[in-house]
Amino acid sequence: MSFLNPSAAKWIIDAAYILVAFLFITGLKRMSSPVTARGGILWAGLGMVIATLVTFLAPATGVGHGPELATNFGLVVVAIAVGGALAWWSGKRVAMTDMPQMIALYNGFGGGAAAAIAAVELYKGVEQPLAVGTLAVLGGLIGSVSFSGSGIAFGKLQGLIKKSFRFSGQQVLNLVILAAAVLHGALIATGAHATPGVVTAFFLLALVLGITMTLPIGGADMPVVISLYNALTGLAVGFEGFVLNNAAMIIAGTVVGSAGTLLTQLMAKAMNRSLGNVLFSGFGDTGGAAGGTVTGSQKPIDANDAGVMMAFAQKVIVVPGYGMAVGQAQHKVWELAQLLQHRGVTVRFAIHPVAGRMPGHMNVLLAEAGVPYDLIADLEEVNAEFETTDVALIIGANDVVNPVARNDKSSPIYGMPILNADKAKNVVVIKRGQGQGFSGIENALFYLDNTRMLYGDAQGAVNQLIQAVKAIG
């Protein structure tokens, strides 16, 4: 690295980081419109490549020294190759339906990396200005929580952790752990007791906090939680950027921190719940006990009858939910929709903001199947249309179409905006069995007089519907 003098190398790195910040922001901006979204990730990706490459010039600016530098340089290359290759391999082969947990996993890695940076700084044990120490500690705390929390979220979505562990006094325990972590952090930040033991205790407490915070949260709330941890990781990266005096990290981290916070709010709002409610109420799979009882019975329907009903309808609205993702039924659903269209039926897809396990989860799956955007409507757009709809076809959606949210004040989901599928003349619900939804709340829609249940997994049931419609000729 002797071919560059330190100030020239520094200049190149600084200039490149400004370009990188520009590329990231432009990339994110482009990603927020369907037309330019594809290009957006390329811009951001180019920024990441530039940032990584110029950072290899850092040793020329006097970062690191002595015989150890060559070893460290080699280790950086090996670490990037190992981490990058594993992520590339897993990211390429994961099924589209498993995307949410992969995002959780990669996000956890980012949080872990931010915590690792903080750990390296703090284990040095050197006296730092209070502001630097505080930011390093905050970034370490947030990064660690995001790391272990995202790991739990991954485990839950992947089905590795099936239960939500909950006991009374859990929130008190979380508060105690948080307080202990903050106390240790304060000891470190003020430089009073930045011993390796205290630093280790601090990180362990933070990691445990991430676990105990996430374990009680039910699966239905996972989108909000992943989004929150995404924002937290961004914030942690931004804080560590201040510590390292690295403009690219500060800007990219902070932008993600605020954008992620907004995204989290949008999601929580769609569920009509505050973020605090999501984190602390333990909703998600305890709701079964609450809420009024639903009377009546579920009336099954045969696939042939349901197929005929739709084939001779004027208008059909398809409401996909997590069941469609689990059954990998999106291609079949689109095939069915096209068959109906050829018969002159107007088909629309209605997507609830929190259908599935991520906001936009259903949109991604339908896009994969090739459904054009203009057939896809969101909540506000489509709700008035149900009254003029002949058949609402619910595919593996549950809570997002539960009319209890509109009229039963005792229900935990009361007040959540829902798709008014119950207003359609006929409702056909494809469902695996008679069980309850992810929230554990009984769905009044299933018991209405105009509702018929088509039991089976989403793909199989839709396939039967396709055969039924084809048989009509």
Add this chain to the structure above:
Amino acid sequence: MIDGVIAIYIFMLAAFTGYEVISRVPVILHTPLMSGSNFVHGIVLVGAMYAMFEASSPLARVIGFIGVAMAAGNAVGGYVVTERMLEMFKSSGQKKPSGGHP
């Protein structure tokens, strides 16, 4: 460290930028955008590299190595899944002009 007041300015402006960039995003892009922003904080790789270059103890080297590997995983994995998701939007976007309406 960047001078205190300037640091706060950068923080504030970056925060506004993030908010503005996302405030008008359609629901259809929420998941890809979350994935995309997940990729962007993979920039932590740069910081992990600095920490690793400067590592002078075995402990710092171990933590640094894990940090760089995880950061690279965040960046590469984030890119791959975002790209795969957006790839689908391309195909359906191209179909859009030719319709789908009978």
